[in-house]
Amino acid sequence: MSRKARLWLLAVGGIGVAVLLACAAFDLPGFGGTSHPYGERAVRSALARHTANVISSVNFDQRAFDTLGEESILFAAVLGTVVLLRETRDEHSEPPETVRVDPHVRRYALIALPVTLLIGLYIIAHGQLSPGGGFQGGVIVATALHLLYIAIDYKALERIRPAAAYAIADAAGEAAYVLLGTAGLLAGSVFLANFLPYGTFNTLSSGGTVPLLNAAIGVEVAGATVVLLARFLDQALEIEGGGTGGTGRQDEEANRS
Amino acid sequence: MSVLPYLAAGWVFLVGCYGLATSRNLIHAVGCLSVCQSSTYVLLLAVGYRRGGTAPVFSDIAPGSRPVVDPVVQALVLTDVVVGATVTALLLALVIQTAKRHGTVDPDELSELRG
Amino acid sequence: MADLLVVLALTLVVAAATAAVLTRDPARQALVLALLGLALAVLFTALQSPDVALSQLAVGSALTPLMLLLTVRKVRGRGHRGGRKRGRA
Numbered sequence A: 001m002s003r004k005a006r007l008w009l010l011a012v013g014g015i016g017v018a019v020l021l022a023c024a025a026f027d028l029p030g031f032g033g034t035s036h037p038y039g040e041r042a043v044r045s046a047l048a049r050h051t052a053n054v055i056s057s058v059n060f061d062q063r064a065f066d067t068l069g070e071e072s073i074l075f076a077a078v079l080g081t082v083v084l085l086r087e088t089r090d091e092h093s094e095p096p097e098t099v100r101v102d103p104h105v106r107r108y109a110l111i112a113l114p115v116t117l118l119i120g121l122y123i124i125a126h127g128q129l130s131p132g133g134g135f136q137g138g139v140i141v142a143t144a145l146h147l148l149y150i151a152i153d154y155k156a157l158e159r160i161r162p163a164a165a166y167a168i169a170d171a172a173g174e175a176a177y178v179l180l181g182t183a184g185l186l187a188g189s190v191f192l193a194n195f196l197p198y199g200t201f202n203t204l205s206s207g208g209t210v211p212l213l214n215a216a217i218g219v220e221v222a223g224a225t226v227v228l229l230a231r232f233l234d235q236a237l238e239i240e241g242g243g244t245g246g247t248g249r250q251d252e253e254a255n256r257s
Numbered sequence B: 001m002s003v004l005p006y007l008a009a010g011w012v013f014l015v016g017c018y019g020l021a022t023s024r025n026l027i028h029a030v031g032c033l034s035v036c037q038s039s040t041y042v043l044l045l046a047v048g049y050r051r052g053g054t055a056p057v058f059s060d061i062a063p064g065s066r067p068v069v070d071p072v073v074q075a076l077v078l079t080d081v082v083v084g085a086t087v088t089a090l091l092l093a094l095v096i097q098t099a100k101r102h103g104t105v106d107p108d109e110l111s112e113l114r115g
Numbered sequence C: 001m002a003d004l005l006v007v008l009a010l011t012l013v014v015a016a017a018t019a020a021v022l023t024r025d026p027a028r029q030a031l032v033l034a035l036l037g038l039a040l041a042v043l044f045t046a047l048q049s050p051d052v053a054l055s056q057l058a059v060g061s062a063l064t065p066l067m068l069l070l071t072v073r074k075v076r077g078r079g080h081r082g083g084r085k086r087g088r089a
Helices: A003-027 A037-048 A054-062 A064-084 A103-125 A134-145 A147-151 A154-160 A163-187 A210-238 A247-256 B004-022 B026-048 B071-102 B107-114 C002-022 C026-046 C050-086
Strands: none
Touching: A003 B004, A037 A054, A037 B071, A054 A064, A054 A210, A054 B071, A064 A163, A064 A210, A064 B071, A103 A134, A103 A147, A103 A210, A134 A147, A134 A210, A134 B071, A134 C050, A147 A154, A154 A210, A163 A210, A210 B071, A210 C050, B004 B026, B004 C002, B026 B071, B026 C002, B026 C026, B026 C050, B071 B107, B071 C050, C002 C026, C026 C050
């Protein structure tokens, strides 16, 4: 199809979708309305289970099975990225040149690193009480470690970040979630049932299994993010050569046929 | 005002689709896809908003003292933000592989390669 | 007052999203996407969802642009080296 025909098709499809979206928007309950039946039920059931942060209660208790699906997507996506970005036989890695870092940048990054790391861990630990949780805290912890790359260089980052260990942490987080779900099946009634005592409202140990599942997600997301960034940094900075223009592959295909 | 956020979400989605279809660089296309993704966040959170409501976190307010916004849509968006980023990473890994195999990231040149 | 804040944040999001699509150079687009992430975080805070704003801030303004920039560097670096070794590929 020519470029012009494609643009016409896009315009027709785009206008059609726009009209349908506008019709749907005028038929939706108005913005800021007071009728939220699901929300009210979720709030009631979160309070009954002594979880102060209703969003964590929805994620890790009321809809915990849905979160298992989400984190499996995350796990599979990380696995796929690791497989696609591994160093192949015709590539070699060269350590990147060391660069001089401005002393002000270095000082600031070295102060910010422990503070950011602590904030990330706090956000994971208090997921059932205040805004935050494993998903957000995990990303913050993982990106905090990369301040070391800004402060010193890539070698220093590689020393505190053995990617294999974080890959294991990623898998362990996913496994812990499934095992906690199975424990719910054995001790309670159903898979991922909240079988622990609910504790005192608004304390760290409240919410039954919510803090544990939250911590499992935190470990998994932190491990996943570190592994992802490690693969991309390796590709951009270290790995060179190999696979030029697919000539080797085409030869192989020619031989086979 | 009562439909403005929904229309804004629709605009963000359509403009992302336009970028996807006309992109001449696969990395740019992945960026446009993440624009499309963010339109769903705007739509979901707009549906769950309640005028005068506060965040559904009861660590510093007494339960029942104030109306709260819908927590269910927030939970949906929250997980998708993080999971969406890892899917973006997978797509970028595919782009790097395409560049290695074919030496180009222009979708038009790529379709010419395969006929 | 709250509505005004929402409208302002929405305008910012729409403008940043449009700019991100119209920026054709992927390295510049990554920076505009970081701005879009920031605008979305402001909008989510105005819509009373601090949880989502927090994760959008961490992912949208740091993680995604960083991965995009690293991909740009990898793909461009290849072009230069490949060009030197094999002539015009």
